[in-house]
Amino acid sequence: MIFSDFRLENNLPIYIQIKNYICSLIEKGLIPNGSKLPSSRELSEILGVSRNSVIAAYEELKSEGLLYSIKGKGSFVNADRITPSNGLSIDWNRLENGFSKNANSLDIVKTEIPWSSDLISFKSISPDGELFDMSEFKKSFLSRISIEGHKLVNYGYAQGYKPLIEYLTDYMKKKGSFSKSKSILVTNGFTEAFDLILSTFSEPGDTILCENPTHNTSIKIMKSHGLNIIGFDIENGPDFEDIEKKISENSSNIKFAYITPSYNNPTGNVMTPESRLKFYSIMRKYSIPVIEDGFNEELLYSSSHIFPISSFDTSGNGVIYIGSFSKILFPGMRIGWIYADINAIDKLISVKRCRNIHTSSLDQGILFDYLNSGRFEKYIKKIKRAYGEKFNFARECADKYIKNKYILGDGGLHLFVRLDNIDSRKLLEKCYEKKVIFMPGDLFYIDENGRNTLRLGLSRLSIEDIEKGIKIIGETVDEMYDEMHL
């Protein structure tokens, strides 16, 4: 403890001895520049001297410029005039490893156009916060805290909060996916779930089969893990011939298939039940484990009307289902889940514990209460209507204002548009000058395709801005055609 070796030694006034002592600590570097000293009351107790002596010593130090005070905060050391020793200097660029290099170079947040309030931004597909019912949310918090508050803020289990695990198991049952040999792991959203699965079961150089295009965050995670990505076409549903061809070309080398059967991001395609069954049968034929991304499945007309691929695996153990509400509900809370074979879950639990011990118990508790009280079902009805209206309106606008376009997808939180002979990066540049931005579609392709596509996220825009923005995009497309004399 600092200050513990203070001794009154000579005939100098006590406050001067204190001042000299503190000076020497600062000069030795034991009290760093900018740090806060104890209050005069505290220090007088520690040193065993009167408080007045400490106050006088502090005043001396202030007059010498070695201390300064901030009202209500205390006294701070100003050691600028004492030449600082050279610090430990590290070149962090040299230390960075390959995983970080990938994660950084693929982090589009670092290169994209920053948001500003005068932009009409079609970039986001995160939910419209105005649709959240905060008073219902508050009720869920208060109810859980009154039932088991201490438990929710203390350590929990790596697997998750038990009532939530039970709720989600039941939820998977309603989706027709229940199997006695499967179990739940609660995660920090889809992103962590996907990363954990690859962290546990993949090695750099492994091959993974997926839709082309697919979710750009998923592409980033697969690349960060050093995976070799093979895509199959999905324009008219999954191209099964292409899938079988790619599998036989890569023989037994394919480690996983990754697929988003409902509202593929970016195309918005929804796989038919027949295609889901066929996809499952092919994966079974070649013994390829499937990672199914349940992305926005909850926005489907009724969750009981179309079943996840996981529902065909009730007598198997090969489909790992990733669920998340965060594209529609409270994404700031970061909660998702994995439903998979018990043995696989067991391994994932230890990896999760090694990474961050467990997902916030508080958030799991609130979410459980929100789901279990029936508030979620009410909310889903409301947002399906709200997002459905936006989607239909945006489609009409695109039909009306944008020439030579082809619109993919069956709904969701975004439109995916393909243009004839237009480079969407160039279009974005021109639209940005008119204060409209969107996601260039090439970000979602694992090859050089998609340069003529764009994703228009709708969830956070008003009806007025959707029309205004799409009109500007359409006019800009017209200008580009004019320039090309088309």
Add this chain to the structure above:
Amino acid sequence: MIFSDFRLENNLPIYIQIKNYICSLIEKGLIPNGSKLPSSRELSEILGVSRNSVIAAYEELKSEGLLYSIKGKGSFVNADRITPSNGLSIDWNRLENGFSKNANSLDIVKTEIPWSSDLISFKSISPDGELFDMSEFKKSFLSRISIEGHKLVNYGYAQGYKPLIEYLTDYMKKKGSFSKSKSILVTNGFTEAFDLILSTFSEPGDTILCENPTHNTSIKIMKSHGLNIIGFDIENGPDFEDIEKKISENSSNIKFAYITPSYNNPTGNVMTPESRLKFYSIMRKYSIPVIEDGFNEELLYSSSHIFPISSFDTSGNGVIYIGSFSKILFPGMRIGWIYADINAIDKLISVKRCRNIHTSSLDQGILFDYLNSGRFEKYIKKIKRAYGEKFNFARECADKYIKNKYILGDGGLHLFVRLDNIDSRKLLEKCYEKKVIFMPGDLFYIDENGRNTLRLGLSRLSIEDIEKGIKIIGETVDEMYDEMHL
């Protein structure tokens, strides 16, 4: 969408046609076993038939055993009698990679004695939930939610919630650690912080220098990343000769030093300011970056009286400081932070975004309010008194009841005891029969040492159980000496 290809085709009664249609879907496997059908109202709308026809069809299916209903929940498919096709079968053990194998084999939760209510368990050093002031916690929630509720439950920034970042920057300033070229990243507790740093800057086979013994979770994380761990002795403070010897033996090969200067876990040792400065100087001499674990620093007599190693690095960029409140406050919320060079933080942000996007904004918001309102300072005063009393009492008990022991450490949430000629694993076995358990000390050593040590976590035990438990441990030690005729 399922049900969309239904057509009325022949002269059979409509309800029979509906029944046959649903039958065929079940037989094709398109409606899985156990899944929920739409309500009769919903299905009548989808099929364009009367609700009565649907009700009659469902009744038929029930009488054939293909459906069953659960009151208030709906109608579910019972396709057991239709032979299920063989599922996709995967051997997850074969797929598991090295990282998972390490994380699993080092996961002590999987092998340790399960907790039961009749045990006196000295295993935990997590905080006593009874000391949490839940009404103050509730106030912080309600105040944040009323100020910016929508923002807290929607997506935030990977770096963290801005008011919390500002608060923590100021907090590091009070610790004397402020540097203009450093910045904060909010993480899911210490565990994620340490894992992110190694995920970003280490490669398998790198060497890391650390205290021996040290935190067993840290050992697990270092081993999972494939690091070669070199320990130095800390029994009488860090052994600087040993440190310099180990550095020169491993020349330029040491990637990081990892150190817990306050209340080293398990020994409870606190490094003096002089030792901290000397340690920093040696690391500077050899250009070895330091990961400083601020573990339980807040429990020190006053946080301004002893400065972290990070405070000597204000003109350097080589110390990465990890802070966390979770050993003392709300660990269920999983919030910690990294304070490091801006360039290093920038890389860590992208890796964090790749792993789980960001830490729960809700939890960050509540914690910020709790800290900023002064509630935290009041709480710290309270727990220092409470844990201090427990620590002193436990020390007295150990002195009174346990023979031939040596107690290390200056306080904190646990005692660390070394015994003469006693194997603490054998002691644990015998104590378990008497319903007392603790952490065998060898878990904290990176070599074969510590077999005669034990860590007694005190934070969650009553004064009565502390005395009762330590008495039983002492009696068991006596019995073991008797058996050995010592």
